[in-house]
Amino acid sequence: MTLPETTVATRRNRRRASSFAASVLRFAVTVATTIFGLLVVTFFIGRVVPIDPVLAIVGDRASATVYERVRLELGLNLPLYQQFWLYAKQVLSGDFGTSVLTTNPVLEDIKRVFPATMELATVGTFIGAIIGVPLGVLAAVRRGSIADQVVRVIGLIGYSVPIFWLGLLALVLFYAQLQWIAFPGRVDIVYEYSFTPQTGFFLLDAAMQGQWGVMWDLFRHIALPGALLGYFSLAYISRMTRSFMLNELSQEYVVAARAKGLSETRIIWFHALRNAAVPLVTVIALSYANLLEGSVLTETIFSWPGLGLYITNSLQNADMNAVLGGTLVIGAVFVGINIFSDLLYRTLDPRTRSR
């Protein structure tokens, strides 16, 4: 017995809708549990700190009654799960506590420093992708040649070199010896007052306000740390590009395109790379996430006033609220980027869509 066309169509639609709803639900559960996990981890790290949170507030000369009152205020007498509940409520409503070092709310501090890190990571990823993708393509096309070996060695060194060490050596060479770049920092003190950033992304602000002097100064500051991070993402991106391209170039459609008489350039850049582009987007997104992490050490070397420097400075001063707040934010952004790249992958590659 055959069902009428319309029934089949509605059923199919219903099935599609329910599978979509299920995947959205699964997605929401994943995000929620991951955020919950991040909170649990930071909560427990906060608990095992040998620093007494009460002493940090009242000082060591406070009387026992004051100490006890603050302890109660902080909820430290409650059972652990209630403490966690309080902590989760606070964090989710945007209260990360107060930084001992800067005396500002941690969230405010993070809002101030985070654009600097984003700017640096963006420049790094941009450099990495612009150079890394063509290098990877070259290595795949000329597999086994000298060019392939060179790209491989560049990548391997990128994987193996300590970033803070390379940064120090680069400073000695480009700042001290050649004087090509500016003193570590983000912008010269000269411009500190004449330049009022709006978005926090200084390069963008300077370009929008047409302040080309500032722009040049910003460029001289970001060039070296940006290039350094760019090198690290280049190592990763070129390696992955090579592997994706090798995979694509062995597919049958490439043979068909060759048989059709298309030029090799066209096959490589328009056919193979286009298909490799889908997983590449994921790789570039992941390398962006990695740079957020790599910025911790880079920022320390280049006195770049971003989240990494904020975290390490807070660490040196036993400012746990700030450290955990920063950790949580980087973790959340990490999760966000992963989800984003996953979604992007699904949008770009029709094969991953559910039928």
Next chain:
Amino acid sequence: MSIADTQLKPYSREWLLSDRPTSRRQARLGRAYIVWRRFAENRLALVGLGILILLLVVAALADVLAPNNPVVGDLMNARLLPPGSPGYLLGSDDQGRDILSRLVYGSRLTLLVVVLVAVIAAPIGLIVGTVSGYIGGWVDAVLMRITDIFLAFPKLVLALALVAALGPGIENAILAIAVTSWPPYARIARAETMTFRNSEFIAAVKLMGASPLRIILRHVMPLCVSSLIVRVTLDMAGIILTAAGLGFLGLGAQPPLPEWGAMIASGRRFILDQWWVAAMPGFAILIVSLGFNLLGDGLRDALDPKEAGQ
């Protein structure tokens, strides 16, 4: 079994490569030999292996090899000597200590970090992954959610926060790195387990009455080990870099321990005039992690020829 095969000289190349081994030992050795031949074709991988053997030798013979005391220097005569000074091949640091000797002793710390992290993280990943993959169901769901949560954290930042909480020191740094390193191993072990969970040899041992514990321990885990070894070797470079980063930030090994990352940090103060104090330990880190990367690449190609050259 032909007569010719039994008459091969034991341990000769033909004996190893025989496709009709007469004993289990011959079969095993033969397979190892094939993997070794594939590995040895890759010159860079051999270089990597050489670097690591050198590291082991240096660490073992540090007392013999180091020309000077790594901790107590000669403040009177030997402060910040440039490389090539008599008696101080790689120069000396601000406390008059021979940098070469400190590097030689520092190799022990590097090995300590690498070995301990591998010994802690790999088994955790192996257990979580195989149990999760074999048992499946809600156990799998829960274990993989936990793994994902740890994966969601950037490694260095989580290690930083952990060390900040536990207090600086090389033991805590190792612990923090291990805690952040196991999730990828769990993922790999789980993926491997899933591929042969429903295969016939597992069904056969199950029929013979083996308990899940026995199946996981004796039949599943050994099959996951080779891909795990590759991944651990490839991760070693990252682990060394993270440990050095923690040392650089003052959260890893504490002075006067000659940890390479901490040595870079102490050389940072006079990098403009005495560059070698910070530069030399960095070279050491670079060479050793390069060694691990080359070895890992070679191992992957040798153990998994499908992926070779990719």
